[in-house]
Amino acid sequence: AGTAACAETGSGSQGAGSRTLVAYVTRSGNTRVIADTLQRVLAADLFEIRPAQPYPLDYEEHVERARRERDQGYEPPLAERGPDIAGYDTIFLGFPIWGETTPPPIRSYLKAYDFRGKIIRPFITHGSYGVGNSLSILTSHAPGVPIEPPFVMEADQERRTLNEIKGWLAEIKAS
Numbered sequence: 637a638g639t640a641a642c643a644e645t646g647s648g649s650q651g652a653g654s655r656t657l658v659a660y661v662t663r664s665g666n667t668r669v670i671a672d673t674l675q676r677v678l679a680a681d682l683f684e685i686r687p688a689q690p691y692p693l694d695y696e697e698h699v700e701r702a703r704r705e706r707d708q709g710y711e712p713p714l715a716e717r718g719p720d721i722a723g724y725d726t727i728f729l730g731f732p733i734w735g736e737t738t739p740p741p742i743r744s745y746l747k748a749y750d751f752r753g754k755i756i757r758p759f760i761t762h763g764s765y766g767v768g769n770s771l772s773i774l775t776s777h778a779p780g781v782p783i784e785p786p787f788v789m790e791a792d793q794e795r796r797t798l799n800e801i802k803g804w805l806a807e808i809k810a811s
């Protein structure tokens with residue numbers, strides 16, 4: 637949150653009157669790398685979408701809450717609404733795939749504003765299972781809004797890192 641806040645209030649490359657917003661969700665930072673790059677290259681504004689109640693730091697607990705929210709169609713309240721959408725023509729919307737769909741805060745974000753008249757350009761990272769039904773979720777939560785073809789990238793899975801570290805620590809314990 638700290639870094640996002642800095643980027644939002646920073647001046648210089650952002651330039652007053654920017655018409656492009658880069659809004660994103662991230663847990664482990666893969667999607668943030670893309671968001672930060674877009675922000676710099678496009679001199680766009682940047683907003684990290686976060687739920688009012690942060691997701692657990694523990695990976696398994698996070699997976700569990702995300703699954704529950706997905707299954708219940710829950711749209712978690714957001715910590716902040718972010719910049720007023722009215723000021724932008726294009727929204728680059730970034731997120732990781734959670735449970736083969738969009739993170740619940742993305743659904744909350746799309747519901748929070750009227751995106752008609754804007755263009756949404758999704759950028760998506762996933763851990764190797766692809767984008768799931770996320771694109772149809774965007775269409776259903778932003779009806780009538782053109783969704784451009786997404787940028788999709790496979791990226792590191794925190795679960796794999798976690799398992800590797802557990803293996804390493806088990807070796808240390810056994811030695």
Ligand SMILES: Cc1cc2nc3c(=O)[nH]c(=O)nc-3n(C[C@H](O)[C@H](O)[C@H](O)COP(=O)(O)O)c2cc1C
Nearest residue numbers: 663664665666667732733734735736761763764765
């Ligand atoms: C709660 C949770 C659920 C996930 N579910 C999937 C999934 O269904 N399919 C997949 O390919 N990757 C899944 N992943 C892996 C992430 O999509 C992938 O590592 C992504 O690049 C993480 O982006 P981030 O670093 O911006 O958080 C999941 C990760 C988390 C935290």
